[in-house]
Amino acid sequence: MRTTPNVSVDVVLLSLHQGKLQVALHRRARGPFQDCLALPGGYVHVDKDGSIEATAYRVLKQKTGLQPRYLEQLRTFAGPQRDPRGWSVAISHVALMPYEELRQAGDEVFHFHDVDGLPDLAFDHAEQIREAVRRVCNKASYSTLPCWLLPELFTLTQLQRTYEQIFGETVSRSTFRSRLGIKVAEAHPGESADQADILLATDQFQGGSQRPARLFRVNQLSLFKRACW
């Protein structure tokens, strides 16, 4: 019997498409849980990985070819039951990326599934996904986390749709903007970016058949003064 548990990293990679949060899953070629859908994951390589985040990025790169815009540790799932091979430790992560960037990645091994109504999954991956979605919804209510579900430059309306889809609730534009507390920092070249600014306004616009909308970029993961959703 082993005296030290297996240590692996799992990643719940989420994206927003057609108004729904979706998660990257693949079908396992080998046992245990052969032919079950599963999250991307892999063992820590003590000879290669310089940190646990490095493991997560390496696993994602190898298994899906994708590089997320955002990655954070979720929680560690561990115990004697979750893997039939014995006591195991899975350091679970949440990753976010815009759906547009998925199209570029070729490898068709992974597919995105709505986080609601998933079939049975391998290991405790269903629980990991539930907890990841809860974390994202919760954190979205008081932070700029949803910005990482969009491309680097986005309009305020796109951001508003993103929040609305996460919460399943629509708000008026002025409500949304006052919630963000946007002080439209005209981040002109030369001026220093104010740390307090949640979003940075660029001088680029997205054209259409209407009035062009200003493009913004997120400054950093910033927290609102109050939760508001």
Place this chain on the structure above:
Amino acid sequence: MRTTPNVSVDVVLLSLHQGKLQVALHRRARGPFQDCLALPGGYVHVDKDGSIEATAYRVLKQKTGLQPRYLEQLRTFAGPQRDPRGWSVAISHVALMPYEELRQAGDEVFHFHDVDGLPDLAFDHAEQIREAVRRVCNKASYSTLPCWLLPELFTLTQLQRTYEQIFGETVSRSTFRSRLGIKVAEAHPGESADQADILLATDQFQGGSQRPARLFRVNQLSLFKRACW
């Protein structure tokens, strides 16, 4: 060279005393980091531990003799550098308990130290403590977490002092009570405890030389509608 990392559990056990958050530390008898102050921690025993929380409770019991009122996973610290013996994984936890219960525990191996102004600690324990304190302060701003720094029964004034000490800011009584959103649920025997109630009023009082104060008990870890501190 090992091909799988060591897996241990560390616990940041916090209590509130003399207006300061304090953390349980002991001086290491053996290397690495001999004679350094360190958190209680220990390896996962795959033959004994039924879960990672079980490991945390076992380690706390063995090393300090204490049973916390509250325990939650904080974050997993891992990498090749944190332990000179090689790649290691430490699943860090936060635990809370009232200072009054510490006096009962005999074993004098552990001592409580203010979380500010600590000397050098073993491993990455200083970082674990910083992150634990940040988690507690943050979660206190929108939940009843501080209740677990008090005995099971407490007065509203005691709870107010607890919040004030965590945030280093005083408020008026009515402000505090409106923040909690207390609907004084006179939890008379027979009536069902309303899930929505944040605190449950008992029919016990704490006497003194003034008007006696009603004793409350926390219902569950409940979140406020809005962050407010």
Place this chain on the structure above:
DNA sequence: TGAATAGTGTCTATTAGACACTATCGA
């Protein structure tokens, strides 16, 4: 010039917080 969406200002309803008042104990 009209349709469509971007962006802003104003007004109101809700809520947070300071203050004052009442209540209840022991001395």
Place this chain on the structure above:
DNA sequence: TCGATAGTGTCTAATAGACACTATTCA
């Protein structure tokens, strides 16, 4: 009855949110 603390009500200042108005593009 007085001092001390518990508990509650009221009034005001701050804020969130709905609505309406203006701005700017293309067809």
